[in-house]
């Protein structure tokens with residue numbers, strides 16, 4: 001949400017679609033990302049092996065874990081938190097074959113945590129399909145104190161580290177999995193713009 | 201060359217100024233009365249004696265003071281140097297290029313002796329002598345890019361070339377015009393240029409990237425970029441925006457001449473031999489409005505360029521004090537030709 005032009009570091013998210021030419025498929029979803037998984041399951045199911053990881057979230061609209069488990073032909077491993085899921089994912093990745101396609105769905109914070117794990121085994125960002133689900137909440141990196149603030153919903157957020165009021169720029173660092181946060185009232189301390197809920 | 205180095209500061213009391221010789225060689229960037237982004241890239245060839253491109257790397261009267269300012273910035277924020285692990289070859293490439301060029305071009309200031317991989321580097325202005333083993337990281341006090349980057353004016357970004365694109369995978373950045381290395385490191389060409397208005401729409405970025413991907417070893421290129429800065433401050437980083445941001449509101453009709461500076465970046469690009477990466481240099485030159493108007497043609501031309509500047513460029517560059525500056529410059533513009 002910045003000026004009139006689109007900052008090209010801002011990720012674009014799409015709808016998950018099976019890639020027919022893959023050698024195997026790895027689906028990793030969280031919370032409302034369950035909906036994206038259900039939409040995948042409505043498409044022609046792949047002939048290759050599918051591995052699934054699902055993280056339950058108290059914020060999700062529905063208990064997607066149960067629905068997925070009853071519908072999915074492949075087993076979806078279900079986890080209570082992201083850390084456990086990522087640890088298990090790392091083990092699975094160790095014997096992933098070349099040509100595996102990756103599908104990730106959930107909040108933006110979740111998507112980039114997964115992307116980081118995938119990057120550590122050499123999977124390129126462009127080769128991961130990502131669907132943003134449930135919330136537009138942003139993760140923000142404060143350029144002043146380097147703290148990360150999670151779940152920002154408004155155009156301006158208080159930094160969890162230095163308490164400065166940060167304007168959230170559309171400039172997104174994949175390395176940090178976060179948007180650039182910049183002190184909004186640096187030029188005139190105390191003078192804040194109107195603050196709007198833009199990332200519900 | 202017998203260079204004397206000025207004692208001056210780029211923060212707090214801001215004692216920086218240019219000698220008349222430095223004003224004379226200042227890289228005034230406008231060759232007409234209007235400005236828009238373009239693919240203004242040309243071969244980085246050596247030019248007239250005394251000019252800023254007489255040598256590969258320009259060491260001028262501000263050298264020592266700038267290196268000191270750089271050291272302060274790095275001490276306050278070590279993350280102004282960041283480098284991804286796969287860039288070690290490019291780091292050594294960079295160190296070699298800089299040491300060889302500087303010792304060849306300024307033999308009275310810098311000296312490099314090699315016995316096989318055992319190198320000795322002497323930097324007289326900064327009082328540094330280092331013996332090290334080329335290619336052996338443990339033989340230097342810090343990583344090679346940070347080591348040599350602290351001894352060369354300007355900011356240095358190393359690019360990795362892959363997938364027909366460039367990635368800013370390592371850099372030392374202490375005098376940037378408002379962009380953050382912590383945010384940008386690892387980004388692709390399109391990502392780090394994301395915040396720039398208009399240039400993408402008019403095709404500048406696509407054409408420039410295509411040109412750069414074919415950059416040849418031994419045929420570096422250069423371009424000029426410009427912005428404006430309040431006070432002669434090198435560290436106008438987003439990190440320290442709370443420190444320098446308020447200065448923008450301190451400009452009055454009375455202090456324009458002292459406070460407002462034109463900041464020109466000589467940007468150079470070199471292909472690197474071992475890594476096949478690239479080195480991108482941003483070497484900044486500052487000049488106060490008082491110094492600039494000692495050249496009547498520059499005064500007229502800057503007045504006209506600012507008057508006609510596209511509002512999106514003015515906003516992007518943060519020129520909230522543009523109108524006060526135009527008013528101040530207008531007394532130097534009699535409407536006659538600026539050629």
Ligand code: HEM
Nearest residue numbers: 237238239357368379392393395396399404408426427480
């Ligand atoms: C390959 C090395 C290069 C790097 C690492 C680099 C990096 C950057 C960065 C970090 C910015 C600031 C963006 C922001 O606001 O966050 C920028 C601005 C810009 N870059 Fe580059 N750049 C490179 C080469 C080029 C080239 C060859 C061109 C040629 C057209 C170019 C054109 C521009 C323009 C027009 C701007 C806006 C500058 C302004 O208005 O002040 N860049 N660049």
